Amino acid sequence: MSEKVKIGFYALTSCYGCQLQFAMMDEVLQLLDKANIECWFMLERGSDEDKEVDIAFIEGSVSTQEEVELVKKIREKAKIVIAVGSCAVHGGVQSWDKDKEFNELWKTVYGDAHVKFEPKMAEPVEKYIKVDYKLYGCPPEKKDFLYALGTLLIGSWPEDIDYPVCVECRLRGNPCLLIEKGEPCLGPLTVAGCDARCPAFNIACIGCRGAVKDVAWFDSLALELKKKGLKKEEILERMKIFNAHNPKLEGMVNKIFEEGG
Amino acid sequence: MYIPITVDHIARVEGKGGIEIVTSDEGIKEVKLNIIEGPRFFEAITLGKKLEEALAVYPRICSFCSAAHKLTAVEAAEKAVGFTPRPEIQDLRDLLYIGDMIESHALHLYLLVLPDYLGYSNPLAMVDKYMKEIEYAMALKNIGSKIMDYLASRAIHQENAILGGFGKLPTRSQFEELKKELKEALPMAEYTVELFSKLDQYEEVKDEEMIHMAVKPRNGVYGIFGDYIKVSDGFKFPVEDYKKHIVEKVVGHSFAKHSFYNNEKHFMVGAISRIVNNADLLYGRAKELYSQYKDLLRYDNCFANNFAQALELVYFVERAIDIIDDTLAKWPIKERDEVEIKDGFGVSITEAPRGLLVYALEVKDGKVDYVDIITPTAMNLAIMERHVRMMAEKHWQDDPETLKLLTEMTVRAYDPCISCSVHVVKL
Numbered sequence: 001m002s003e004k005v006k007i008g009f010y011a012l013t014s015c016y017g018c019q020l021q022f023a024m025m026d027e028v029l030q031l032l033d034k035a036n037i038e039c040w041f042m043l044e045r046g047s048d049e050d051k052e053v054d055i056a057f058i059e060g061s062v063s064t065q066e067e068v069e070l071v072k073k074i075r076e077k078a079k080i081v082i083a084v085g086s087c088a089v090h091g092g093v094q095s096w097d098k099d100k101e102f103n104e105l106w107k108t109v110y111g112d113a114h115v116k117f118e119p120k121m122a123e124p125v126e127k128y129i130k131v132d133y134k135l136y137g138c139p140p141e142k143k144d145f146l147y148a149l150g151t152l153l154i155g156s157w158p159e160d161i162d163y164p165v166c167v168e169c170r171l172r173g174n175p176c177l178l179i180e181k182g183e184p185c186l187g188p189l190t191v192a193g194c195d196a197r198c199p200a201f202n203i204a205c206i207g208c209r210g211a212v213k214d215v216a217w218f219d220s221l222a223l224e225l226k227k228k229g230l231k232k233e234e235i236l237e238r239m240k241i242f243n244a245h246n247p248k249l250e251g252m253v254n255k256i257f258e259e260g261g
Numbered sequence: 262m263y264i265p266i267t268v269d270h271i272a273r274v275e276g277k278g279g280i281e282i283v284t285s286d287e288g289i290k291e292v293k294l295n296i297i298e299g300p301r302f303f304e305a306i307t308l309g310k311k312l313e314e315a316l317a318v319y320p321r322i323c324s325f326c327s328a329a330h331k332l333t334a335v336e337a338a339e340k341a342v343g344f345t346p347r348p349e350i351q352d353l354r355d356l357l358y359i360g361d362m363i364e365s366h367a368l369h370l371y372l373l374v375l376p377d378y379l380g381y382s383n384p385l386a387m388v389d390k391y392m393k394e395i396e397y398a399m400a401l402k403n404i405g406s407k408i409m410d411y412l413a414s415r416a417i418h419q420e421n422a423i424l425g426g427f428g429k430l431p432t433r434s435q436f437e438e439l440k441k442e443l444k445e446a447l448p449m450a451e452y453t454v455e456l457f458s459k460l461d462q463y464e465e466v467k468d469e470e471m472i473h474m475a476v477k478p479r480n481g482v483y484g485i486f487g488d489y490i491k492v493s494d495g496f497k498f499p500v501e502d503y504k505k506h507i508v509e510k511v512v513g514h515s516f517a518k519h520s521f522y523n524n525e526k527h528f529m530v531g532a533i534s535r536i537v538n539n540a541d542l543l544y545g546r547a548k549e550l551y552s553q554y555k556d557l558l559r560y561d562n563c564f565a566n567n568f569a570q571a572l573e574l575v576y577f578v579e580r581a582i583d584i585i586d587d588t589l590a591k592w593p594i595k596e597r598d599e600v601e602i603k604d605g606f607g608v609s610i611t612e613a614p615r616g617l618l619v620y621a622l623e624v625k626d627g628k629v630d631y632v633d634i635i636t637p638t639a640m641n642l643a644i645m646e647r648h649v650r651m652m653a654e655k656h657w658q659d660d661p662e663t664l665k666l667l668t669e670m671t672v673r674a675y676d677p678c679i680s681c682s683v684h685v686v687k688l
Contacts, residue, residue, distance in 0.1 A: 013299030016678075017324025017417045023372070024364075024406065024416070026399050032385055043372065044383040045669075063299030093318045094301040096310075108305035119300045138321065139417050201414045201421040202428035206317050208418070238314060 005153060008039035008053040010074055012060030012067045013122065014092065016042065018085035019059055021139040027146060034153060049073065055080045055152060058125050061087040061094055065118035068128055075129040082148060083124070083131045086138035086242055090210045093138070094122040095244040124245055133158060136191045138208035138242065144193060161193050164212050165205055169196035177204045182228050184238055189217045207242045211249070218252035232257045278677070280668050282653050289657050292650040294642060294672070304632050312338055312602060315629045317420060319620075322634070323678055324417045325368075328361035328409055329613035330620075331422050336486070337620035338424060340607025344600045349591050350426045351486070356584045357412045357422060358485050358611070359577045363446075364405025364416065365614035366532070366570040366577075369676045370453060371398030374567050377670050378460045394456070397449040401574065404439075404446045408581065411435045426597030433592060440585045443578050447546070450574040454550055457571040458557055465655050466648045466671060471561050472526055473534035474507075474640075476612050483535070483542035483576060485612045491538040492522065493560065500610040503619055507640065519643035520635070527644040530616025530637050531675060532569035533558065547576035563648050564674045570614075602627045613637050615676045638677040645675050 009019055019042045022028065037044060038051040049070070056078035062068055075081055083089045091098070097105060102121050125131055135144045151158040165187035169176070177199055178185040186207035187199055198205050211218070218239060225235050236253055243249050283291040303322050307315035319334040320327035332354050339346065346354070371394060372384040381387050388395055406416035411431040413419030421428045431439075472494055476487035489497050490506070498506050509518040522528040536543075536551070537560045543551050550572055551558070558572070559565040588594065606623045616637030623631035652671045656664050 013301060015321050015324040015327070017321070017327070020324045020368075021417055024368075024402060026403075028385070029388065029395070029399075032388065037383070037385070040383075043385065045376075046382040061299075063301070067299060093321050094303075094306065096318065097302070097306040105302045105305045106300070108308065109300070109302050117299070122299075122301070139324065197414050198420045198428075200429075203414065203420045203423065206314070206420070234311070237310060241314060241318065 004036045005034060005055065006038050006051070006053040007035045007055050007057070008049075008051065008074070008078065009037070009042070009057045010039065010049065010059070010070070011041065012058065012070065012088065012125070013063035013094065014060030014085070014087045016059070017139040018057075018088075018135075021142060022057070022084075022145055025142050025145065027142075031149070050077065052077045054078070055082060055149075057082050057084045058088050059084045061092045061122035062125060062128060063094065063120060063122045065120065071125055071129050080132045080152065081125075081129065082133045082135060083126065084135045085140055086136070086208055086210060087122070088125045089134045089136060090242055091122045091124045091245045093241060096241055098122070098240075098244045134160075136161075136193060136209040141194055160213060161191050162212060162215070163192050164188055164217075165190045165192050165194065165196050165199070165209070168192045168194070169199045172196055172200055174199050177202070178224065184225055184228075184230060184235075186221070186239065188221045188224075189239075207239065209242075211243050211246055216243075216246065216248050216252070218246075218249050219256055222253040222256040226256055280649060280665075280672065282649075282657075282664070282668065284653075284657050289650065289653050292646060292653050292668075294646045294649065296642070304634060307629050307632055309628055309630075312624055312627055312629060313424065315632075316424070319634070320418050323636070325365055325678055326361055326613045326615065326618070327418050328357055328413065328422070329611065329618055331413075331419055332358055333609045333611045333613070333618050333620045334622070335422060335424060336609035336611070337607045337622040338624065339600065340609060341605040341622050341624045342424075342600060342603045342607075343605055344425065344598075346426060347595075347598065349588065349594050350597070352584050352587060353412060353427065353430070353594075354422065355485060356581055356588075357409060357419070359581045359584070360405045360408030360412065360416075362405070362485075362577045362614050363574060363581070364402050364409070365676075366574050367398055367401035367405060367453075369614075370457065370567060370570055370574075371395070371401075373676075374670075374673055375456075375460075377666065377673065397452060401446055401449055401453070404442050404578075407442065408439060411439060423597065424602075425600040426595075428596065430594060430596045433589065436585050436589055440582055443582050443585070447575070447578050450571075450578045451546070451550070453571045453574050454554070454568075457568045458554055460567075465667065466563055466651050468527075468561050468563070468644075468648065468651065470527065471563075471644070472522055472528040473537040473560065474522065474528050474530050474617060475535045475538040476610060476617065478539060478542060481542065482544070482580075483539050483547075484580070487610075490610060490617070492528070493534070493537050500619075501608045503608060503610060503621075503635075507619070507635065509635070509639075518639060519646075520640040521643060527647055528640070529563065529566075529644050529675075530640050531566050532573050532614075533560070533563070533566040534616060535612060536569045536572065543576060545576070545579045547572055547579060550575060563644075563671065566674050566676065570676070606631070615678070616640060636678070638675070641675050641677060645672060645677065 183204040185204035187205040414421040477489040619635040
């Protein structure tokens with residue numbers, strides 16, 4: 001590619017961790033002679049959201065009406081839109097209580113106060129615009145960024161991961177936290193790619209990369225957790241930390257309890 | 262005209278914020294720091310949730326100091342259930358927190374602050390002329406990240422720091438590797454002090470009424486955890502009394518509340534506040550450098566926070582080496598103790614990279630029954646706005662670009678979680 005690729009990094013409502021992960025990659029320096037950064041407020045004072053870009057990375061959930069307008073503008077100006085991280089892809093942890101009345105949440109934190117923005121329940125970017133590719137994780141792994149960027153820069157297209165964390169956990173030879181230790185590990189339904197980072201430290205997966213697309217074994221995991229004595233609400237709450245917007249979740253978990261499993 | 266914005270007192274201050282300055286022929290009419298981040302409801306969404314799951318979610322308030330959020334929340338939870346960690350576990354928590362400090366200070370100083378002084382709009386553009394500085398930034402950042410990777414599974418949103426200790430500890434050889442790299446990083450940290458001793462000479466903001474607040478370190482060594490808060494006017498209070506002395510007020514134009522000491526006084530938190538209150542607890546090379554550069558560590562100038570961070574880089578690199586030595590001397594170490602989750606209330610206040618971080622948690626039936634979080638940036642907002650105003654009053658007749666840069670630099674000196682996005686400067 002002779003001409004430099006134009007890149008933008010945009011933030012909606014988030015912890016800025018996906019951008020931080022990207023900024024912390026030593027490899028960003030090698031990118032400099034291949035790409036122009038047109039917009040990246042975290043690092044660049046001269047950033048401009050109105051510039052056209054080849055690749056737009058968006059982190060954060062859509063949490064205000066202003067952000068709805070922003071994602072639409074980014075879509076118009078970008079050839080490829082990549083939703084980056086759990087907030088942009090799934091709505092993020094701020095969606096955990098999405099089924100609660102918005103006003104109730106608002107009152108708990110803000111009382112009767114008003115703001116000049118139009119706040120809304122956190123939602124994935126895909127709800128408002130077409131997303132071309134997704135980087136899963138809270139935050140995504142550095143190699144997720146490198147793989148996506150690398151394939152796009154050579155004119156190819158990155159593949160989606162369609163298998164769960166358990167695959168990588170088995171390959172590492174970790175003991176199974178779910179079966180052997182009875183912990184509520186969400187590895188069986190969570191998209192792989194982290195190399196089973198947390199289970200390798202004896203920490204049960206909380207599902208930060210979101211459920212495996214089109215498969216999402218919410219039901220079989222719910223059955224296993226039910227056998228271990230967890231109540232339906234406990235299972236739903238844990239699965240919803242990162243999957244509250246998944247349309248399959250509730251139905252599949254409910255099924256296990258209705259049928260008497 | 263502005264419609265009043267009201268405010269949450271938790272963490273959505275990191276993210277999008279802006280400066281608004283209104284000038285007239287006579288001078289400055291209005292100066293406002295606007296925090297315009299969307300709502301995330303961290304306190305509301307964790308209410309009624311299992312304690313362990315809430316503890317996994319709190320760090321996600323902020324990526325720049327997720328280890329700080331994790332460890333402060335865990336300590337508040339342990340205090341609530343009546344558990345005290347073993348000293349060797351406490352040391353390793355200190356080490357993990359120091360990883361966050363080193364990474365955060367290195368990123369702030371080199372990537373967010375330095376470009377302003379060298380005349381660049383972004384740090385990547387500095388590569389041609391300042392490759393050494395960029396390499397040092399990356400190396401220092403990498404050692405901070407590696408401490409967090411080895412000890413807590415990753416550098417952002419560490420899951421391996423839990424009630425009672427850690428799921429798994431690094432191996433002996435991983436600790437030795439960290440120690441070797443920390444030793445290699447020490448000259449780079451010292452170079453940072455030298456570099457910033459030359460750059461950080463701004464005198465525009467001189468606030469003689471400035472009050473600094475910092476934790477009184479628990480073990481008598483300059484550091485992060487403690488049970489009392491020291492105030493630079495000589496007052497001291499137990500962390501449980503935080504609400505009496507750190508009073509939050511709603512201001513019409515900010516999405517985050519402003520904090521005042523004893524209801525009325527502006528105060529600052531952060532690296533310079535730690536030095537002002539606890540310099541006598543420094544040791545080693547940092548103590549020598551402190552004596553050498555004492556004059557630059559101005560209590561009345563918020564820009565001194567940058568230099569204080571540079572000095573802390575040296576201190577925390579050395580301190581990390583000492584903790585690793587102590588840890589290896591006690592090896593092997595049991596990674597965790599079982600914690601019985603009882604009902605109770607606990608407050609933890611620690612030194613996050615950018616200042617005091619408060620967590621107050623009430624636990625009932627294994628669930629979060631009450632939570633109050635105050636971040637350092639929320640505490641600094643009032644005084645930050647005061648100093649932006651002081652800067653603007655000095656330079657309101659300068660050209661808008663200069664005024665923009667100088668007021669932005671004032672904000673950045675605080676290392677707020679909004680520094681990355683303070684770009685909405687309207688004149």
